[in-house]
Amino acid sequence: MGSPVSPRMRARVGAACLALSVLSGIAVDQARSGESAALAVEFSGTLIKQVEGRRHQAQVFAKGDRIRLEYKYALKTDYGYAAIEIIRLDKAETWYLLAQRKELLVTPVDVDDVLPVRPTLPGEKERVLIGDATAVGRPAQLFEVQTDRHGRVERFFEWVDVEAGIVLKLVSRDRDWSVEYERIRFSSQPDYYFDEPPGYKKRASPTGPRVQG
Numbered sequence: 001m002g003s004p005v006s007p008r009m010r011a012r013v014g015a016a017c018l019a020l021s022v023l024s025g026i027a028v029d030q031a032r033s034g035e036s037a038a039l040a041v042e043f044s045g046t047l048i049k050q051v052e053g054r055r056h057q058a059q060v061f062a063k064g065d066r067i068r069l070e071y072k073y074a075l076k077t078d079y080g081y082a083a084i085e086i087i088r089l090d091k092a093e094t095w096y097l098l099a100q101r102k103e104l105l106v107t108p109v110d111v112d113d114v115l116p117v118r119p120t121l122p123g124e125k126e127r128v129l130i131g132d133a134t135a136v137g138r139p140a141q142l143f144e145v146q147t148d149r150h151g152r153v154e155r156f157f158e159w160v161d162v163e164a165g166i167v168l169k170l171v172s173r174d175r176d177w178s179v180e181y182e183r184i185r186f187s188s189q190p191d192y193y194f195d196e197p198p199g200y201k202k203r204a205s206p207t208g209p210r211v212q213g
Helices: 007-040
Strands: 042-051 054-063 066-077 080-088 093-098 103-108 124-135 138-149 152-161 167-172 177-186 201-204
Touching (some): 138 167
Antiparallel strands (some): 042 054, 054 066, 093 103, 124 138, 138 152
C-alpha cells in the first residue's frame, strides 16, 4: 500500500487541479473569443490569391458573416460574367451579380472555396503556434495548421491578426497556393454592400464559377 496522503498534500493537489482547470477554461474561452471577434469584425482590403503561378486580385469588404468581393477580372459563369461576388454565410448562399442580365446567380456556399476569415480552417486537424510575426504591417501570430478535406491532407502557414483575430495571410506548404492582403483597413462597412441589388432577379444554380484552387 502507498503512503497515506496528508490533508495538506490533498489541498495542494486540489489547488493544482483547479488551476489547470481554470487555465484550460481560459484557453478555450480565448479561442472562442478569437473566433467571435473574427466573426464580428468589419474591414476592407486588397486581396491577392496565387494559384499555380496565376495571380488573382479582388477588393474585399467584410461585415461579420457577410463578404463582398469585387474582382479585377470578372468570373465567367454559364450565364455571363460576374465581377462581384457576395457571400452570405448567414444564408449559406453565394451570390454572383450578372450585371448585363440584371440577375443574381444564387449558389450554395462552398466551404472549400470561401475566403478564409476566421482562423479555424475547414477540416482542421492540428494547429501549432510558431510565434509572433507580422503581415500587412500588422502584428500577427504565425501558426502551422494541418487539414484533412475528403482524404486530402494539407499543411498551411497561417498569419492571424493579433487584435482582430482574422486571417491576414495563408500559404499552403504542399502546393502553389496562397491568399494574402496587400492592404487592409478596419472600418464600418455599409449594409447595402451585402444586400440584393434592386431590380435584380434571382437565378438558382447548384454551382458557381470557381477560381481554380
